[in-house]
Structures are given as structure tokens and as C-alpha cells.
Amino acid sequence: MPQRITGHTELIGLLATPIRHSKSPMMHNTAFEALGLDYAYLAFDIQPDQLADSVKGLKALGAKGWNVSMPYKTAIIPLLDEISEASRLCESVNTVINQDGRLYGTVTDGTGYMMSLRDCGFDVIGKKMTVLGCGGAATAICIQAALDGVKEISIFNASDAFFPRAEENARKIRENTGCIANAYPLEDKERLRAEIASSVLLANATNVGMGKLEGVSLITDKTMLRPDLICTDVIYTPEETAFLKLAREVGCPTMNGTGMVLYQGAEAFRLWTGKEMPVDAVKKVL
Secondary structure (H helix, E strand, O other): OOOOOOOOOEEEEEEEOOOOOOOHHHHHHHHHHHHOOOEEEEEEEOOHHHHHHHHHHHHHOOOOEEEEOOOOOOOOHHHOOEEOHHHHHHOOOOEEEEEOOEEEEEOOHHHHHHHHHHHOOOOOOOOEEEEEOOOHHHHHHHHHHHHHOOOEEEEEEOOOOOHHHHHHHHHHHHHHOOOEEEEEEOOOHHHHHHHHHOOOEEEEOOOEOEHHHOOOOOOOOHHHOOOOOEEEEOOOOOOOOHHHHHHHHHOOOEEOOHHHHHHHHHHHHHHHHOOOOOHHHHHOOO
16 A cells, blocks of 8 residues: 555544454555545554543544444443444444544444345345344344344344343344344254244354354254345355355355445445445455
8 A cells, every 4th residue: 555644644443352353454444545535544452451541542632433343342332422223222332433522333233234235136124034143243233134124033042141132132123123023042943944934034143154163054954945045144254154055055145244344344434434435446355
């Protein structure tokens, strides 16, 4: 990248740990350069006891905003002046906008997922979807889908210590949106089969399929799938998880997590700059 820092360069950052693997600096700096914007995006690997001082420092320096990643997506909320409805329901913030000294937080993960669906030509508004998982990504997807107008969401999670969160997500959706939502144990295979059968989309929103779990899929029975069922995964490394491979073999249209990463960043970019991210240019570096 050519030298382009000036005395007018606006700062945007990323707070997380660990963070050196993040694609966000490359993504946003590519977008700034493509549009000729005098901004710079930097990653700051901070420890938990540094979060409050980091937020105070970025605000004092006049940073236009910043992203927040694990493990600070919830911890940052008390340090902000206002958060969006999606962030309130998710109890998570991944994007902060400095509005003349007033810090506004929102979560763009779910928006990124919904935008990536539209980019692939998939329409789920007014329809039913089934989501596997209840962690951060799953929660953001379910909440945003409900806010956007998905008619019904069935959430499946293992009957472990996290299952109450799946139930809580379903309750929040029912009480705060017009969407029907229910949580079920992943071990109930007949219920899972029935919910998938009445859904237009099945999403794996867990980490099953990456890292030490690469090659593993929560769905192993092909007969649960059908050729017109949209199958998506939040994982982008590997590009095709075991779940998506199984879905492709059945003939299902599929989508991995690359688009979600791209479009959650595009939404943050728009909030910071007021301009649309040049996604075609950014896709080339992802």
C-alpha cells in the first residue's frame, strides 16, 4: 500500500485479543484506498484491564470509531453512551461510532449475514430458518433475522451448560419481535429433522467444522437435507466445511462465512464513513 498518512488522517481501530490474525485491517484499509478516503485502520491487542483506558484514549484522540472483537463484545457495553436494539438483545457490540464524543455501539455480525444471503440471491424474509448454535455468531444471526422479518426461527443447541442461552435467545425474539422462535436440544434428531423439513434455510453457526473440529459436521444424515434447502456456515476456513460438502452432495445451494465477514465490515464502514464499502475491491484481498 502506498504511503498515504497525512496530518488529516482519521483513525479507526480494532480492540481485541488475540488479534494479529484479523483480516479487518486489510479489508478496511483496502476500502479506504479504493475510495481515496484519508482514514487508517489499526489493530490494538489489549488486555482486559486495559479496555476502559483504551476506550477513553480512543475517544480522547478523536477516533471516528472502532471494532470490538472477543473477549470484549459484552464488556465494552457499560463504557458506551448508547447501543442499538440489536446490541441490546444480543448483549454484544462489535462496532462503535464516535458521534462527536458520544459513543454509540451496535452489532453488525447479523446484518453481515443477512446481507451476504441477499448477495447470494437467497430470500428468507417472511419464511422459516433453522439455526445450529447459540454462541455469539448464532445469537447475532437469529436476532437480526428476526428484526429483519424472518417469520420463524428454530434454534438447536446441545443439552449442555449453554442450552439456557438458546432458550433465552428464543424468548427475547418472541417478546421483542414479530418472529416465532423456539429452542430445542440438538440430541432430538426427530425434532431436528422436522424443523429442517419446514425451513427454507439451515445454518451452522457453531465452530464445528474448523480448527480441531475440521472434518466434523453436526449434520451427518443426508436424508435430513433436500436440494432446495439453503445451507450456510459461518466458518470460512476451510472454505467448504464437512457440513457444506454434505449439503453440496445433496444438491443444496450453499454459502460459507466469507460473505458474513465482508458485509459485517461493510456495514461498519458505512456507519463510520457514510459511504458504501467498495466490496468488489475488498473481495480481492479476502
